[in-house]
Amino acid sequence: xxxxxxxxxxxxxxxxxxxxxxxxxxxxxxxxxxxxxxxxxxxxxxxxxxxxxxxxxxxxxxxxxxxxxxxxxxxxxxxxxxxxxxxxxxxxxxxxxxxxxxxxxxxxxxxx
Amino acid sequence: xxxxxxxxxxxxxxxxxxxxxxxxxxxxxxxxxxxxxxxxxxxxxxxxxxxxxxxxxxxxxxxxxxxxxxxxxxxxxxxxxxxxxxxxxxxxxxxxxxxxxxxxxxxxxxx
Numbered sequence: 001x002x003x004x005x006x007x008x009x010x011x012x013x014x015x016x017x018x019x020x021x022x023x024x025x026x027x028x029x030x031x032x033x034x035x036x037x038x039x040x041x042x043x044x045x046x047x048x049x050x051x052x053x054x055x056x057x058x059x060x061x062x063x064x065x066x067x068x069x070x071x072x073x074x075x076x077x078x079x080x081x082x083x084x085x086x087x088x089x090x091x092x093x094x095x096x097x098x099x100x101x102x103x104x105x106x107x108x109x110x111x112x
Numbered sequence: 113x114x115x116x117x118x119x120x121x122x123x124x125x126x127x128x129x130x131x132x133x134x135x136x137x138x139x140x141x142x143x144x145x146x147x148x149x150x151x152x153x154x155x156x157x158x159x160x161x162x163x164x165x166x167x168x169x170x171x172x173x174x175x176x177x178x179x180x181x182x183x184x185x186x187x188x189x190x191x192x193x194x195x196x197x198x199x200x201x202x203x204x205x206x207x208x209x210x211x212x213x214x215x216x217x218x219x220x221x222x223x
């Protein structure tokens with residue numbers, strides 16, 4: 001069965017420091033994986049997606065994620081946090097047929 | 113380019129009243145359409161999805177129903193709202209088996 005686990009419910013960083021949001025997945029086949037961001041009272045915006053091409057995926061706003069099959073991980077990183085990055089982040093795995101399974105979300109706080 | 117709209121943005125309804133939330137997509141044909149609910153402090157729960165006009169699949173038994181009267185229109189309804197129906201409702205679209213793109217959401221508060 002497919003599942004996704006976000007290892008931290010809340011991450012707090014200082015502005016200008018690196019961001020790491022951790023995600024592990026479980027899938028019986030090579031999955032499609034996504035990171036979405038949600039600002040308060042807004043819809044979800046796609047940050048990036050992995051679909052079995054390059055294992056290092058670059059997304060919008062300076063974010064990137066690396067697919068590591070041996071570790072079943074798809075962690076999201078950014079070299080330098082900005083205040084506008086404060087939001088909730090969802091790691092998502094796609095089932096065959098197109099349905100999505102969402103992680104529980106990680107709230108990112110950025111301190112000045 | 114494709115855009116997705118939801119309305120209303122915010123809704124406050126009394127318990128027992130009916131509900132109709134609308135979602136429309138522009139710039140694409142025959143999209144897959146999805147309704148999700150996001151309760152406070154929780155992830156997203158898939159409620160319904162549709163692969164074509166009149167074709168609705170329900171993921172969880174509940175007080176809600178969905179309809180797709182037109183190719184790019186997806187409606188979420190209820191005859192009698194419950195307190196537990198409060199939440200943030202998100203509509204999404206995708207091409208077949210591709211990335212899902214989300215609308216801005218509707219905040220529903222049932223009192």
